[in-house]
Amino acid sequence: MTSDLHGRTQRLELSDQNLRDFEAVVLDSTPEGIVVNRSAFYPGGGGQPADHGVLLWQGVETRIVGVRKGDDLYLIPAEDDPVPPVGTVVRAAVADERRSALMRTHSGLHVLCGVVFRDYGCLVTGGNMEPMTARMDFNLPEVPAGFKEAVEAACNAEIVADRRIDVRVLPREEAFAIPDIIRTATNLVPPEVQEVRIVDINGLDTQADGGTHVASTKQIGRVKVTKVESKGRGFRRLRIAIAD
Numbered sequence: 001m002t003s004d005l006h007g008r009t010q011r012l013e014l015s016d017q018n019l020r021d022f023e024a025v026v027l028d029s030t031p032e033g034i035v036v037n038r039s040a041f042y043p044g045g046g047g048q049p050a051d052h053g054v055l056l057w058q059g060v061e062t063r064i065v066g067v068r069k070g071d072d073l074y075l076i077p078a079e080d081d082p083v084p085p086v087g088t089v090v091r092a093a094v095a096d097e098r099r100s101a102l103m104r105t106h107s108g109l110h111v112l113c114g115v116v117f118r119d120y121g122c123l124v125t126g127g128n129m130e131p132m133t134a135r136m137d138f139n140l141p142e143v144p145a146g147f148k149e150a151v152e153a154a155c156n157a158e159i160v161a162d163r164r165i166d167v168r169v170l171p172r173e174e175a176f177a178i179p180d181i182i183r184t185a186t187n188l189v190p191p192e193v194q195e196v197r198i199v200d201i202n203g204l205d206t207q208a209d210g211g212t213h214v215a216s217t218k219q220i221g222r223v224k225v226t227k228v229e230s231k232g233r234g235f236r237r238l239r240i241a242i243a244d
């Protein structure tokens with residue numbers, strides 16, 4: 001799919017979220033960044049941090065500690081690790097534990113977002129995640145009694161219901177015709193983007209989203225709401241932890 005291109009790199013993780021190893025050819029290589037023709041390393045975005053992993057070539061291992069988005073996607077090697085020369089065929093592996101934790105966490109945040117909108121009518125104003133912990137900000141003027149416990153129970157009910165999480169790419173007009181997409185309009189999709197990737201937790205939450213997600217809500221595990229903070233002028237910050 002041409003829409004999965006970033007610079008010269010085909011982004012494999014957008015259409016296969018479970019892919020953890022792949023082969024690629026090195027197109028550019030400096031200690032600051034390595035460009036390959038295809039990659040399953042999530043480069044970061046939408047609150048989800050970049051993947052880590054390794055490139056293996058000619059008996060050498062190059063650890064990848066991040067990804068930088070420029071005209072191309074630059075895989076960032078660990079300091080002092082040798083980098084593969086241009087033209088090298090590398091075997092690459094995405095660090096599975098970190099990525100799988102981030103997928104569970106990201107999907108957990110979407111469940112939270114869906115629940116808080118459905119039950120309290122709140123919109124999301126921001127968010128961020130680390131593997132197994134996350135925060136999300138909402139416009140909620142008053143915190144009702146028992147809010148923290150009620151939100152946690154509702155999230156876990158949606159997880160137990162094992163709702164399917166579908167990813168699909170739609171033409172821009174079709175995507176923005178979905179009423180739910182409007183409420184996440186804070187993640188503005190630039191006008192030049194003609195196709196929009198949609199993450200749909202069936203029956204709960206539909207968002208324009210470029211992140212990686214688990215296939216159904218049961219795979220998230222359990223959501224714990226650890227804290228509700230007041231951020232002034234009606235904004236609340238919910239902190240969550242993901243557990244098995």
Ligand SMILES: [Zn+2]
Nearest residue numbers: 046106209211
């Ligand atoms: Zn998201």
